[in-house]
Amino acid sequence: xxxxxxxxxxxxxxxxxxxxxxxxxxxxxxxxxxxxxxxxxxxxxxxxxxxxxxxxxxxxxxxxxxxxxxxxxxxxxxxxxxxxxxxxxxxxxxxxxxxxxxxxxxxxxxxxxxxxxxxxxxxxxxxxxxxxxxxxxxxxxxxxxxxxxxxxxxxxxxxxxxxxxxxxxxxxxxxxxxxxxxxxxxxxxxxxxxxxxxxxxxxxxxxxxxxxxxxxxxxxxxxx
Amino acid sequence: xxxxxxxxxxxxxxxxxxxxxxxxxxxxxxxxxxxxxxxxxxxxxxxxxxxxxxxxxxxxxxxxxxxxxxxxxxxxxxxxxxxxxxxxxxxxxxxxxxxxxxxxxxxxxxxxxxxxxxxxxxxxxxxxxxxxxxxxxxxxxxxxxxxxxxxxxxxxxxxxxxxxxxxxxxxxxxxxxxxxxxxxxxxxxxxxxxxxxxxxxxxxxxxxxxxxxxxxxxxxxxxxxxxxxxxxxxxxxxxxxxxxxxxxxxxxxxxxxxxxxxxxxxxxxxxxxxxxxxxxxxxxxxxxxxxxxxxxxxxxxxxxxxxxxxxxxxxxxxxxxxxxxxxxxxxxxxxxxxxxxxxxxxxxxxxxxxxxxxxxxxxxxxxxxxxxxxxxxxxxxxxxxxxxxxxxxxxxxxxxxxxxxxxxxxxxxxxxxxxx
Numbered sequence: 001x002x003x004x005x006x007x008x009x010x011x012x013x014x015x016x017x018x019x020x021x022x023x024x025x026x027x028x029x030x031x032x033x034x035x036x037x038x039x040x041x042x043x044x045x046x047x048x049x050x051x052x053x054x055x056x057x058x059x060x061x062x063x064x065x066x067x068x069x070x071x072x073x074x075x076x077x078x079x080x081x082x083x084x085x086x087x088x089x090x091x092x093x094x095x096x097x098x099x100x101x102x103x104x105x106x107x108x109x110x111x112x113x114x115x116x117x118x119x120x121x122x123x124x125x126x127x128x129x130x131x132x133x134x135x136x137x138x139x140x141x142x143x144x145x146x147x148x149x150x151x152x153x154x155x156x157x158x159x160x161x162x163x164x165x166x167x168x169x170x171x172x173x174x175x176x177x178x179x180x181x182x183x184x185x186x187x188x189x190x191x192x193x194x195x196x197x198x199x200x201x202x203x204x205x206x207x208x209x210x211x212x213x214x215x216x217x218x219x220x221x222x223x224x
Numbered sequence: 225x226x227x228x229x230x231x232x233x234x235x236x237x238x239x240x241x242x243x244x245x246x247x248x249x250x251x252x253x254x255x256x257x258x259x260x261x262x263x264x265x266x267x268x269x270x271x272x273x274x275x276x277x278x279x280x281x282x283x284x285x286x287x288x289x290x291x292x293x294x295x296x297x298x299x300x301x302x303x304x305x306x307x308x309x310x311x312x313x314x315x316x317x318x319x320x321x322x323x324x325x326x327x328x329x330x331x332x333x334x335x336x337x338x339x340x341x342x343x344x345x346x347x348x349x350x351x352x353x354x355x356x357x358x359x360x361x362x363x364x365x366x367x368x369x370x371x372x373x374x375x376x377x378x379x380x381x382x383x384x385x386x387x388x389x390x391x392x393x394x395x396x397x398x399x400x401x402x403x404x405x406x407x408x409x410x411x412x413x414x415x416x417x418x419x420x421x422x423x424x425x426x427x428x429x430x431x432x433x434x435x436x437x438x439x440x441x442x443x444x445x446x447x448x449x450x451x452x453x454x455x456x457x458x459x460x461x462x463x464x465x466x467x468x469x470x471x472x473x474x475x476x477x478x479x480x481x482x483x484x485x486x487x488x489x490x491x492x493x494x495x496x497x498x499x500x501x502x503x504x505x506x507x508x509x510x511x512x513x514x515x516x517x518x519x520x521x522x523x524x525x526x527x528x529x530x531x532x533x534x535x536x537x538x539x540x541x542x543x544x545x546x547x548x549x550x551x552x553x554x555x556x557x558x559x560x561x562x563x564x565x566x567x568x569x570x571x572x573x574x575x576x577x578x579x580x581x582x583x584x585x586x587x588x589x590x591x592x593x594x595x596x597x598x599x600x601x602x603x604x605x606x607x608x609x610x611x612x613x614x615x616x617x618x619x620x621x622x623x624x625x626x627x628x629x630x631x632x633x634x635x636x637x638x639x640x641x642x643x644x
Contacts, residue, residue, distance in 0.1 A: 112548070
């Protein structure tokens with residue numbers, strides 16, 4: 001099985017207010033089609049790790065490989081490109097652009113990538129929305145839809161460029177159990193049917209237990 | 225790689241959903257530019273009018289024979305007292321002729337100079353206007369009326385009659401309006417003038433002259449050169465003054481120095497003669513620009529403020545855009561283009577408002593004794609002001625947008641996302 005994401009000897013320090021060793025020699029891999037979750041207590045560094053893996057945080061030591069290519073120490077513009085093309089992101093607080101329509105929100109990363117024509121992008125965005133059963137919301141303003149719907153829209157947006165991996169920072173943390181279940185099922189389906197890799201940080205033990213693999217973290221180290 | 229379509233689309237959406245803020249920011253620019261255009265057109269219009277009041281009538285170089293004492297007193301020519309210390313009391317000016325020697329060849333020579341637009345001869349003399357037993361002192365100047373109208377806008381200061389009438393009438397006179405009032409004369413009447421050396425000549429009034437300077441209008445009249453030569457009993461090469469008009473006013477000083485050296489005459493250039501006037505113009509221009517720049521800077525700060533607020537409101541959007549693959553440069557461009565759109569729309573509206581206001585001012589009646597030909601407030605509609613105004617709108621919005629957008633570029637998405 002090919003490896004999508006690999007972390008080698010990742011170390012991270014917070015320099016303010018006092019020097020603090022957050023992540024201590026992190027090594028792990030995410031394989032293609034794997035649905036992995038990261039669990040741990042608050043402050044154990046799991047979100048910090050996720051943001052390093054997502055290339056948004058570049059202030060760390062160690063090596064990060066995406067699709068077996070080293071992506072450490074590159075230009076910021078290149079990181080933007082990598083996030084755009086290879087990484088889909090889902091946050092705890094939905095994070096849509098509230099002034100744009102649902103469809104525009106989904107289309108935006110693809111427009112930025114500009115590999116397809118406007119019509120193709122619009123078609124793809126509709127497909128993604130349909131797959132998540134929210135096609136009827138396409139023309140609505142993003143600020144006018146419910147929380148569960150927003151999270152599904154965010155997932156559609158994360159999928160639009162057919163990324164190598166989806167990362168989630170407590171994507172169900174802000175949802176009721178019904179919607180959380182719903183989001184989990186979507187992830188599961190993506191993993192099973194499209195062999196998409198997923199790496200989800202979560203507090204929710206029920207959620208984590210249903211994933212393929214749980215990465216337990218404590219005090220900046222992976223313990224299992 | 226910059227995808228302008230996407231960036232402009234986001235900028236447009238931001239601006240349109242916050243239409244009130246956008247309008248406020250644009251109006252800031254509009255009023256700044258509008259008042260700049262109005263102010264600068266109006267002020268420079270007034271300035272030009274005031275300048276013309278004096279400068280149009282004034283020759284760029286005035287050549288004449290100055291009455292002055294000899295520079296070398298006879299005693300210094302006497303060798304025997306060469307070693308001693310001489311004091312000469314009560315020096316009197318030297319008797320010299322008022323007439324410019326060889327005036328007509330000099331005029332020909334000047335006309336050939338490529339810097340010279342024209343050189344006009346004049347004959348100036350003191351006369352008395354005779355009304356019954358009353359004698360009023362005055363000046364009578366002999367001119368070539370048509371040429372004077374062409375080079376020195378003589379026509380602007382004739383309130384009745386015309387220069388052509390003076391040219392065509394033998395023994396005609398263009399009477400100062402002040403004298404005409406004192407003596408209750410009207411066009412077509414005859415006025416008697418008497419030169420200092422005696423004799424009385426009746427002249428026919430062909431028009432009135434009003435310079436706007438009351439003291440001058442109360443003494444000054446004009447007639448043909450031939451007429452005045454006849455009154456004075458002089459030959460037709462009797463010329464007392466030569467007025468030179470140049471293409472470039474800056475050449476006046478060097479040329480006047482050259483004429484003085486070459487012909488041993490006195491030549492005064494316009495800047496020396498009207499030094500205080502230059503200063504006034506410069507200071508008025510300075511005030512105009514100081515006020516306009518203040519207006520534009522205030523407008524610039526308005527934009528800065530609003531964009532700053534917009535960026536604080538849009539922190540989440542910025543974080544999302546960055547997380548989904550927009551680079552810092554893209555985000556900066558989004559906010560820069562918003563600033564530039566505000567500047568463009570506000571600037572264009574400002575130009576229109578400025579144009580409207582100046583057109584309005586241009587129709588307001590403005591009557592003054594001093595300026596017989598001016599009927600409405602003067603406006604200087606120089607396209608350059610519009611170009612400057614628009615450029616400044618774009619420049620100030622660029623600067624006002626640059627700092628906030630730079631901040632947006634540097635925002636760390638992780639801090640925003642985790643801060644929630």
